[in-house]
Amino acid sequence: xxxxxxxxxxxxxxxxxxxxxxxxxxxxxxxxxxxxxxxxxxxxxxxxxxxxxxxxxxxxxxxxxxxxxxxxxxxxxxxxxxxxxxxxxxxxxxxxxxxxxxxxxxxxxxxxxxxxxxxxxxxxxxxxxxxxxxxxxxxxxxxxxxxxxxxxxxxxxxxxxxxxxxxxxxxxxxxxxxxxxxxxxxxxxxxxxxxxxxxxxxxxxxxxxxxxxxxxxxxxxxxxxxxxxxxxxxxxxxxxxxxxxxxxxxxxxxxxxxxxxxxxxxxxxxxxxxxxxxxxxxxxxxxxxxxxxxxxxxxxxxxxxxxxxxxxxxxxxxxxxxxxxxxxxxxxxxxxxxxxxxxxxxxxxxxxxxxxxxxxxxx
Numbered sequence: 001x002x003x004x005x006x007x008x009x010x011x012x013x014x015x016x017x018x019x020x021x022x023x024x025x026x027x028x029x030x031x032x033x034x035x036x037x038x039x040x041x042x043x044x045x046x047x048x049x050x051x052x053x054x055x056x057x058x059x060x061x062x063x064x065x066x067x068x069x070x071x072x073x074x075x076x077x078x079x080x081x082x083x084x085x086x087x088x089x090x091x092x093x094x095x096x097x098x099x100x101x102x103x104x105x106x107x108x109x110x111x112x113x114x115x116x117x118x119x120x121x122x123x124x125x126x127x128x129x130x131x132x133x134x135x136x137x138x139x140x141x142x143x144x145x146x147x148x149x150x151x152x153x154x155x156x157x158x159x160x161x162x163x164x165x166x167x168x169x170x171x172x173x174x175x176x177x178x179x180x181x182x183x184x185x186x187x188x189x190x191x192x193x194x195x196x197x198x199x200x201x202x203x204x205x206x207x208x209x210x211x212x213x214x215x216x217x218x219x220x221x222x223x224x225x226x227x228x229x230x231x232x233x234x235x236x237x238x239x240x241x242x243x244x245x246x247x248x249x250x251x252x253x254x255x256x257x258x259x260x261x262x263x264x265x266x267x268x269x270x271x272x273x274x275x276x277x278x279x280x281x282x283x284x285x286x287x288x289x290x291x292x293x294x295x296x297x298x299x300x301x302x303x304x305x306x307x308x309x310x311x312x313x314x315x316x317x318x319x320x321x322x323x324x325x326x327x328x329x330x331x332x333x334x335x336x337x338x339x340x341x342x343x344x345x346x347x348x349x350x351x352x353x354x355x356x357x358x359x360x361x362x363x
Contacts (some may be wrong), residue, residue: 029072039055042105049200052203057098059093088129094128096129141290142294142295148288152171158274159270167270172220174294175289179200179209181201181264185231193219194219202264204263209311210311216312218309238258241258241259267285293306294322
């Protein structure tokens with residue numbers, strides 16, 4: 001589509017006595033319409049969430065800036081560098097990375113279409129952001145077990161049944177917010193005490209889970225029992241509202257005539273409201289997911305099992321995020337591992353170990 005448009009413009013310029021050539025054509029193609037076409041053509045290759053993310057970055061960050069109101073071949077490397085630095089002052093490194101990826105992707109496409117000769121955004125990110133190990137990233141903020149219980153007790157006392165159930169699922173199932181909102185009755189197994197995560201819901205649209213893979217998640221028995229009791233409540237509420245007793249999605253929004261799930265924005269506000277009522281520092285819905293994972297690992301559940309429950313693409317992601325919350329991991333076998341594992345016979349080591357044992361004896 002873009003190439004045909006460019007050829008048509010080139011023909012008009014040629015008739016008007018223009019010098020023609022790629023340079024003239026590329027000056028007519030401005031960044032915004034070209035990137036909009038790039039976005040639509042990429043929709044068939046990307047996941048729904050990738051498409052949504054790219055569209056958001058273009059709409060909110062890239063298109064409004066004067067830099068990208070210019071023709072493609074007029075935008076220079078220094079223009080993009082200044083723009084990325086401006087984004088980095090206001091937004092997170094993840095946003096800067098996303099913005100750079102979109103700009104670079106657009107220009108790579110323009111190279112393939114022979115509209116520009118080089119990608120002015122190539123390699124710029126390393127001049128804008130420090131290495132990942134030195135970035136001041138916002139750390140997850142999980143609840144302790146006591147805080148979690150206080151949070152849920154406050155939710156039971158201050159929220160309606162649906163809101164309290166939603167928060168309980170997030171705390172005891174470890175699902176992402178979008179995965180909870182997309183929960184359906186048919187995917188819940190009472191006999192196996194599992195839930196099949198097949199969808200996610202965000203901004204009025206269903207899509208695949210973040211990793212792109214569906215998964216089976218084990219649920220604690222008490223949570224399954226609560227969900228079954230909750231479905232009876234939900235059926236009564238639907239009948240009272242004249243929507244019929246058939247249950248499909250588990251957390252439909254009454255304000256939307258029970259036809260679509262509660263919005264993520266409403267749940268974000270709900271979590272903050274309950275935190276405030278419980279006298280806890282503000283948390284995000286995702287911190288309930290972090291709570292689930294950190295508590296399992298601190299109870300010495302297998303990291304591989306936690307990875308599968310969470311839906312992480314690799315175990316390294318699980319450990320990178322959560323390993324520093326596992327206080328005392330391996331401590332109980334530390335001395336035996338160092339002495340027996342290496343079959344140490346060094347007198348100095350044995351003597352130090354003996355002194356430590358004597359000091360532990362009650363006086």
